Amino acid sequence: MVRITNAKAASASSSEFSQPTTSEVFSTYKSHATLKAMIGMAPHGAITFVSGLYAGSMSDREIFKLSGIANLLTPDMAIMVDKGFLVDNLAPCKVYRPAFLSRITQMSREDVMQTQSIARLRVHVERCIRGVKENKLFDREIPLSVCGSIEELFNVACFLVNYQYGPLVKAWATRQ
Numbered sequence: 001m002v003r004i005t006n007a008k009a010a011s012a013s014s015s016e017f018s019q020p021t022t023s024e025v026f027s028t029y030k031s032h033a034t035l036k037a038m039i040g041m042a043p044h045g046a047i048t049f050v051s052g053l054y055a056g057s058m059s060d061r062e063i064f065k066l067s068g069i070a071n072l073l074t075p076d077m078a079i080m081v082d083k084g085f086l087v088d089n090l091a092p093c094k095v096y097r098p099a100f101l102s103r104i105t106q107m108s109r110e111d112v113m114q115t116q117s118i119a120r121l122r123v124h125v126e127r128c129i130r131g132v133k134e135n136k137l138f139d140r141e142i143p144l145s146v147c148g149s150i151e152e153l154f155n156v157a158c159f160l161v162n163y164q165y166g167p168l169v170k171a172w173a174t175r176q
Helices: 058-066 110-132 145-163 170-175
Strands: 003-008 030-042 047-050 078-080 094-096
Touching: 003 058, 003 110, 030 058, 030 078, 030 145, 047 145, 110 145
Parallel strands: 078 094
Antiparallel strands: 003 030, 030 047
Protein backbone atom coordinates (compact mmCIF):
# COMPACT_ATOMS: atom_id res chain seq x y z
CA MET A 1 0.00 0.00 0.00
CA VAL A 2 1.34 3.43 -0.91
CA ARG A 3 -0.14 6.44 0.83
CA ILE A 4 0.66 10.15 1.13
CA THR A 5 0.47 11.66 4.62
CA ASN A 6 0.83 15.19 5.96
CA ALA A 7 2.54 16.77 8.94
CA LYS A 8 1.61 20.28 10.07
CA ALA A 9 4.39 22.81 9.70
CA ALA A 10 4.64 26.21 11.34
CA SER A 11 4.28 29.23 9.07
CA ALA A 12 7.47 31.01 8.09
CA SER A 13 8.10 34.52 9.34
CA SER A 14 9.76 37.12 7.15
CA SER A 15 13.03 36.69 9.13
CA GLU A 16 13.38 33.01 8.15
CA PHE A 17 14.80 33.60 4.68
CA SER A 18 16.77 30.35 4.49
CA GLN A 19 13.75 28.20 5.36
CA PRO A 20 10.92 27.17 3.03
CA THR A 21 8.37 29.93 2.62
CA THR A 22 4.79 29.59 3.80
CA SER A 23 3.58 29.62 0.19
CA GLU A 24 5.81 26.62 -0.62
CA VAL A 25 4.54 24.47 2.22
CA PHE A 26 0.93 25.73 2.26
CA SER A 27 -1.65 23.09 1.37
CA THR A 28 -4.91 24.50 0.04
CA TYR A 29 -6.54 21.13 0.76
CA LYS A 30 -5.52 21.25 4.45
CA SER A 31 -5.70 25.08 4.69
CA HIS A 32 -2.44 25.03 6.63
CA ALA A 33 1.30 24.85 6.08
CA THR A 34 2.19 21.15 5.74
CA LEU A 35 4.98 18.82 4.78
CA LYS A 36 4.03 15.70 2.82
CA ALA A 37 5.63 12.28 2.55
CA MET A 38 4.78 9.03 0.82
CA ILE A 39 4.80 5.90 2.95
CA GLY A 40 4.88 2.37 1.56
CA MET A 41 3.63 -0.54 3.62
CA ALA A 42 4.04 -4.29 3.06
CA PRO A 43 1.01 -6.63 3.23
CA HIS A 44 1.98 -7.73 6.76
CA GLY A 45 1.80 -4.11 7.99
CA ALA A 46 5.45 -3.05 8.18
CA ILE A 47 6.55 0.27 6.76
CA THR A 48 9.01 -0.55 3.99
CA PHE A 49 9.38 2.78 2.16
CA VAL A 50 9.46 6.40 3.29
CA SER A 51 9.98 9.20 0.80
CA GLY A 52 11.57 12.50 1.60
CA LEU A 53 9.41 15.30 2.98
CA TYR A 54 7.96 17.61 0.35
CA ALA A 55 6.14 20.93 0.40
CA GLY A 56 2.42 20.69 1.15
CA SER A 57 1.67 22.44 -2.15
CA MET A 58 3.16 19.56 -4.15
CA SER A 59 0.79 17.07 -5.79
CA ASP A 60 0.71 13.42 -4.72
CA ARG A 61 1.57 12.42 -8.29
CA GLU A 62 4.66 14.64 -8.28
CA ILE A 63 5.77 13.18 -4.94
CA PHE A 64 5.40 9.68 -6.41
CA LYS A 65 7.65 10.68 -9.31
CA LEU A 66 10.30 12.37 -7.18
CA SER A 67 10.35 9.73 -4.43
CA GLY A 68 12.11 7.15 -6.58
CA ILE A 69 9.72 4.36 -5.63
CA ALA A 70 8.95 3.61 -9.27
CA ASN A 71 12.60 2.52 -9.69
CA LEU A 72 12.14 -0.04 -6.89
CA LEU A 73 8.96 -1.57 -8.35
CA THR A 74 9.04 -4.41 -10.87
CA PRO A 75 6.33 -5.67 -13.26
CA ASP A 76 5.61 -8.71 -11.03
CA MET A 77 4.76 -6.46 -8.05
CA ALA A 78 1.55 -4.61 -7.23
CA ILE A 79 0.70 -1.51 -5.23
CA MET A 80 -2.56 -0.38 -3.66
CA VAL A 81 -3.45 3.31 -3.67
CA ASP A 82 -6.32 5.63 -2.74
CA LYS A 83 -9.01 6.60 -5.25
CA GLY A 84 -7.51 9.92 -6.28
CA PHE A 85 -3.91 8.71 -6.45
CA LEU A 86 -3.57 8.37 -10.22
CA VAL A 87 -0.14 6.87 -10.84
CA ASP A 88 -1.05 3.98 -13.15
CA ASN A 89 1.14 5.26 -15.98
CA LEU A 90 4.07 5.99 -13.62
CA ALA A 91 4.21 2.64 -11.83
CA PRO A 92 5.79 -0.28 -13.71
CA CYS A 93 3.48 -2.71 -11.90
CA LYS A 94 -0.20 -3.43 -11.30
CA VAL A 95 -2.01 -0.64 -9.41
CA TYR A 96 -5.02 -1.53 -7.25
CA ARG A 97 -7.47 1.18 -6.32
CA PRO A 98 -10.90 1.02 -4.73
CA ALA A 99 -13.64 1.09 -7.34
CA PHE A 100 -15.89 4.12 -7.29
CA LEU A 101 -19.16 4.85 -8.94
CA SER A 102 -19.15 7.35 -11.77
CA ARG A 103 -22.04 6.93 -14.18
CA ILE A 104 -22.99 3.42 -13.13
CA THR A 105 -25.46 2.95 -10.31
CA GLN A 106 -24.14 -0.32 -8.95
CA MET A 107 -20.71 -1.92 -8.72
CA SER A 108 -20.02 -5.33 -10.14
CA ARG A 109 -19.56 -8.24 -7.72
CA GLU A 110 -15.81 -8.26 -8.46
CA ASP A 111 -15.51 -4.53 -7.72
CA VAL A 112 -17.36 -4.96 -4.43
CA MET A 113 -15.07 -7.84 -3.38
CA GLN A 114 -11.92 -5.94 -4.35
CA THR A 115 -13.09 -2.76 -2.58
CA GLN A 116 -13.83 -4.71 0.61
CA SER A 117 -10.38 -6.32 0.48
CA ILE A 118 -8.73 -2.92 -0.01
CA ALA A 119 -10.79 -1.43 2.84
CA ARG A 120 -9.62 -4.15 5.23
CA LEU A 121 -5.98 -3.36 4.43
CA ARG A 122 -6.51 0.41 4.58
CA VAL A 123 -7.50 0.09 8.24
CA HIS A 124 -3.98 -1.17 8.97
CA VAL A 125 -2.40 1.59 6.90
CA GLU A 126 -4.34 4.24 8.83
CA ARG A 127 -3.27 2.65 12.15
CA CYS A 128 0.33 2.70 11.01
CA ILE A 129 0.19 6.36 9.93
CA ARG A 130 -1.54 7.26 13.20
CA GLY A 131 1.40 5.66 15.02
CA VAL A 132 3.79 7.97 13.16
CA LYS A 133 1.67 11.06 13.81
CA GLU A 134 1.35 10.25 17.52
CA ASN A 135 5.14 10.45 17.86
CA LYS A 136 6.00 13.43 20.07
CA LEU A 137 7.85 15.09 17.19
CA PHE A 138 4.85 15.03 14.88
CA ASP A 139 1.81 15.44 17.14
CA ARG A 140 2.07 19.24 16.86
CA GLU A 141 3.28 21.84 14.37
CA ILE A 142 6.81 21.29 13.13
CA PRO A 143 8.90 24.47 13.36
CA LEU A 144 10.40 25.33 9.98
CA SER A 145 13.71 25.99 11.75
CA VAL A 146 14.24 22.21 12.09
CA CYS A 147 13.59 21.48 8.41
CA GLY A 148 17.24 20.49 7.95
CA SER A 149 16.92 17.44 10.22
CA ILE A 150 13.19 16.79 10.26
CA GLU A 151 13.40 14.43 7.29
CA GLU A 152 15.74 12.07 9.14
CA LEU A 153 13.58 12.27 12.27
CA PHE A 154 10.47 11.50 10.20
CA ASN A 155 12.17 8.41 8.75
CA VAL A 156 13.14 7.18 12.21
CA ALA A 157 9.59 7.77 13.51
CA CYS A 158 8.14 5.79 10.59
CA PHE A 159 10.44 2.81 11.04
CA LEU A 160 9.99 2.80 14.84
CA VAL A 161 6.29 2.12 14.25
CA ASN A 162 7.37 -1.29 12.91
CA TYR A 163 8.60 -2.19 16.40
CA GLN A 164 5.95 -0.54 18.55
CA TYR A 165 3.01 -2.87 18.11
CA GLY A 166 4.35 -6.01 16.47
CA PRO A 167 2.81 -7.10 13.16
CA LEU A 168 -0.25 -4.99 12.38
CA VAL A 169 -1.79 -7.73 10.24
CA LYS A 170 -1.69 -10.73 12.60
CA ALA A 171 -3.18 -13.19 10.09
CA TRP A 172 -0.32 -12.53 7.65
CA ALA A 173 2.35 -12.91 10.36
CA THR A 174 1.02 -16.32 11.49
CA ARG A 175 0.81 -17.69 7.91
CA GLN A 176 4.48 -17.08 7.19
